[in-house]
Amino acid sequence: MKEARDILHNALAKWRLIRISEILLLSLALAICTYLLFLNLWVAVGFLIFIFTIGVLFIKPWKYSLSNICSHIDMTVLPMEHSTGLLLENEANLNVLSKIQQARISEKLRQHKRKIHFKNYLYPIIGFALVCIIAAWIMNITGVLQTKSGKNKIPQSDIVNFQVLDSVPKEIIAPKITEQNISIRYPSYTNEPVRSTSNMNLKVLEGSRITWNIKFDQTLKQALLKLGADSLEMAFKNDSYSRTITADYSNFYSIKFTDSENHGYLSDLFSLETFGDEPPVIALKGLKQFSSFEFDGPQQLEFTTILDDDFGISNAAIIATVSKGTGESVKFREERLSFDTKFSPNNKSQELKKILNLRDLKMEPGDELYFYVEAMDNKQPKPNVSRTETYFSVIKDTVSDLFAVEGSLGADLMPDYFRSQRQLIIDTEKLLKEKPSIKKQEFNSRSNELGFDQKALRIKYGEFMGDETEAGSITMGVEEETGDTDPLADYTHDHDGANEHNLVDEEHEGHEDEEGDEDPLEAYVHNHENPEASTLFAQSLKSKLKQAMAEMWDAELYLRLFEPEKSLPYQYKALKLIQEIKNSARIYVHRIGFDPPPIKEDKRLTGELDEIGNFTKNEFIEQKELYPNMEEALARLEMLWITEEKITKEDRLLLDKAGNELARLAIEEPSKYLETLQAIKWLSESEYLDVARIKIAIKGLYSALPPKDILPSAQQKYNSELTNLFIEALNVE
Incomplete structure (x- = not known):
């Protein structure tokens, strides 16, 4: 029995809740429509409370009782045999037959409790609410509502004040604005709705079409829109004065009109501020500025691009350039790649993903990839274009070029590219900076490679001093004597062997000078067989170049000894000497001077100055005034x-x-x-x-106005008789 009564109580609560939900849903829908129509939150909240209160007082859900529930169940659930009311009676007050029927009805209520339904209007109210909200929203975005509501009332802050331009009799009533509406239509590419306002101070996008519609309580003779230096006449249409312009730049404007009595009125100044369409903003995530890949490993770049724009993005792509080869044989191939995520045009914000596989670009070892992301918005006629910074990717080359001299050919197979002294300094400093984070074996290997590069640079500069002949003769001599070649000859410095030709017995050298015949033309010819004479530099620069090469020797020595920190001072000295040599070798072309006319011999030394006049030139510099x-x-x-x-x-x-x-x-x-x-x-x-x-x-x-510069002029000193007497007294003393 208790369970049956609980079912009745739950049904009563459900019935009341349905009725209250209907009232609340209808009130909420009408409140949202009110807010969209009047754009006032407090008015909407007040209307919500008012409608809800009226609905509750009209329906009176608190008057629903258990007896009403029993009557509803008897009418809707047939198996209850119109006996549901027995469940509300006290069992002690019932006879035996009623008790039996009460027990039967209680059991049937438990079996058919799911059949208890209440008629409600929730779905019709939801449909009605959606229709009202959509209609109010359309009226709001189209500006119909604002035009209608602004016919009879203008916000206090938007009231235009006019001032009389001439004397007006007191009995004449000045015209007043009864309605003012300004419609702003952004360019078509923005897909923005037409906006309406009564505020005369405007801030719009460049290229927007602005239309003023102003209605007065009197008929005017003329109405003008004073925009900067232009006076634009406003046309009289539909009982209002209107004018449409295209806003291309910021300016100030005012409204001027003349009434039927030819009295002029002028409004305050209002601002017309324009702003430009911003270019798209591009952000890349998950990508490093530089990345390198092994040839036999994975070669993929995965990143995410986030695009944002104020009025929509029309296109976005990845501009990739593949570089193949080196030197003059380098070739470039440019491709325009799309994103893996589908691009949706005209969206203001998008997130695009891309997995860039270098193998699909047919890249080989040593090839380099340069790419950036480019995006364009939908601005017309010329879109704004933005691009990211350039990102680099390279596939490591496993083949390295070595310098070698073939005994039979005597050809220099050294590659065209070699490091400059400045680049060697940069790489050495980078090696020292990375020393704590790399292994000792790698550190020693890189230091030795820098030493080899220093040697290659020294040999290149040595060609200008004729060292290639000296080096060739020494190498050939060693091969002929030993019969085999040292495989490390190109990577080591045999300081003793390289200087054997200088270690000559002094006595023997003097003896040859005494016995040998002296060439009488030796001082007057240029001997190319002598390395000291076969140089492309002047004698004054030979010493500097020799000193630079000596510094390179020492720099290479410490790099070979895995002590790059000791090599840096010598590298800096070599760089300084090389720069001095370059500056000294420059050629300067002197400017041709003035060639005076020849002097007549009959007039020379006569002292006659009659025909000679002084040169005078008067020049007036006209300074342009700014304002x-x-x-x-x-x-x-x-x-x-x-x-x-x-x-x-x-x-x-x-x-x-x-x-x-x-x-x-x-x-x-x-x-x-x-x-x-x-x-x-x-x-x-x-x-x-x-x-x-x-x-x-x-x-x-x-x-x-800017302050003017004070021109130099003579100062007027104040002189008086007393001042002159005082100066004379000082001079006497």
Whole structure:
């Protein structure tokens, strides 16, 4: 019995909950529509509470009782035999037959409790709510609502204040704006809806179409849109004055109109600020600036590209360039690759993934890959293009070129590329920096390779000194005597063997000089067989080049001994000497001087100066004024302030030009110059004098004009009789 009563209580709670949910859902839908229509959160919340309260008071879910539940069950569940009410009676007050029926009904209620259903309107209310919300949203984005709601009411902050330009009788009522609406249509590529506002200060995208629709309570004779130096007439359509322009740059504007009595009115200045379409922003994740791969290992680059733009991205791709070969035989192949993730045009934000397989690009050992990501937005007619920095990838080359001299050919097979002395210094410093993080064997190997590069560079410079002949003769002599070749001859320095030709007995050398015949032409010919004479440098540079090569010898020695830190000072000395040699070998072409006319011999030394005149040259440097109209207007305003004359047509024209010059400064600093610009614009349109505005204009122009440089001039000293007597007394003493 208790279980049956619990079923009834649960059914009652469910019934009440359904009715309250219906009221709440309907109230919430109407509140959302109210917010979309009026764009006021507090109005929407108040409307929600009001509708919910009215619905609850009308439905009164608290009046639903267990007896109502029993009646509903008797009508909807037939097996209950219209006896559900017995479950609410006290068992002690029932007769035997009623008790038996109560037990039967309790058991049937447990069996058919799932058949208890209540009629509700949740689904119709949900459909009605969706239709209302969608309709209100469409009205909001199309601007229909704002136009309708702005017909009779203009926000207090958007009210336009007009000032009279001439004297107006008191009995004349000035026209007032009853409706103002500005529609902004962004360029078509942005896919932005038309926006409407009543605020006269605008901030729009470059290229937007702006339409002013202003309705007055009186008929006007003329209405003008004063945009910078232009006066654009507003057309009268549908009981309102309208004008459409394309906003290409920032400016200031005002509204000027003339009523039916030919009285002029001018509004305050309003700002028209434009901003440009920003280029796409590209960010790459999971990618290093430089990466290298082994030839027999995996050769894949996996990264993620994140693209963001303010109005949508039209295209994105990976620009890859493959470099093959070296020296003059290098070849480049450029490819445009797409992303693995499907690209969706015109989306403002996208995340694209790419797995770049170098084998698909047909890269071989030693080939290099340069690539970057490029993205374009949907700006028309010329899109903005952005690109990332360049990323590098290379497949390591397992083959290395060695320098060798074949005994039969005597050919130099050394590759064209060799390190410069500056590059050797950079690599040595890099090796020292990486010393703590690499193994000793690798450190020694790299140091020895640098020593070999230092040797190759020394040999290259030695060719200019004729060392190749000396080195060739020594090598050939050693091979003939020994009959075999040392495989390490190219990688070691035999300082003793290389200098054997210099270790000659002094006595024997002097004896040969005494016995040998002396060549009488030796001092007058250029002997190419002598390495000391077969050089491409002048005698003054030979010593420097020899010294540089000596420094290279020492630098190579310490690199071979795995002590690169001791080799660096010698490398720096060699670099300094090489730079001095390069600078000394430059050729300077002297400028051709003035060739004076020949002197007449009959006039020479006569002392006659009658036909000789002094050379004088007068040159006037005209300094261009930055703001000529502002300076002239300042002088005229000061004169009007003193004399209180009437403003003439020429004065208004001058003030209008000065205002256009000041507008360029006001666009950059509106808070500083806007009040001055407003006063000048009013004076340029007014027919009578306003001293207060003249003071504002004079003060603002003084602060806007740049200070002038003081020209050098003679200083006027104050002289008086007493000062002269005092100076004379000092001179006497």
